[in-house]
Amino acid sequence: xxxxxxxxxxxxxxxxxxxxxxxxxxxxxxxxxxxxxxxxxxxxxxxxxxxxxxxxxxxxxxxxxxxxxxxxxxxxxxxxxxxxxxxxxxxxxxxxxxxxxxxxxxxxxxxxxxxxxxxxxxxxxxxxxxxxxxxxxxxxxxxxxxxxxxxxxxxxxxxxxxxxxxxxxxxxxxxxxxxxx
Numbered sequence: 668x669x670x671x672x673x674x675x676x677x678x679x680x681x682x683x684x685x686x687x688x689x690x691x692x693x694x695x696x697x698x699x700x701x702x703x704x705x706x707x708x709x710x711x712x713x714x715x716x717x718x719x720x721x722x723x724x725x726x727x728x729x730x731x732x733x734x735x736x737x738x739x740x741x742x743x744x745x746x747x748x749x750x751x752x753x754x755x756x757x758x759x760x761x762x763x764x765x766x767x768x769x770x771x772x773x774x775x776x777x778x779x780x781x782x783x784x785x786x787x788x789x790x791x792x793x794x795x796x797x798x799x800x801x802x803x804x805x806x807x808x809x810x811x812x813x814x815x816x817x818x819x820x821x822x823x824x825x826x827x828x829x830x831x832x833x834x835x836x837x838x839x840x841x842x843x844x845x846x847x848x
Contacts, residue, residue, distance in 0.1 A: 705800035
């Protein structure tokens, strides 16, 4: 027959094992949720960065278009005014318009490239930040929890068995000497 002490010990160890497994599952769920939030945060920031670059690109290309339009108008006006005058000076004036337009366009595109590079660096920082905010997901390993509970129960069983053996030895001694225990 099984002792109530052993039954309580077995029940207690079983509850500890179940509690440990539930805590482990809760830690896994919490880590997964934190990782999901970190990823969503990174995606949101990267989307915002992409939108910002798109807006800057549109603005800069609009500037380039305006400069081209004003350049065509200025060249047309210069040619119209210089209709009667010809020669090298008019050609130089037209080439100067093209040069200034090209320099401005180059400057705008260089600024755009710098913005794109900064956005890429920001995206990398967002990725690193996601990694820093992410948690390692603990393993759901049943064996160590079971082994700890089984070892604790075995210790309780051997303590109980030792007490039972000592009680039996005491009873035998008492019956041998005629004592009543």
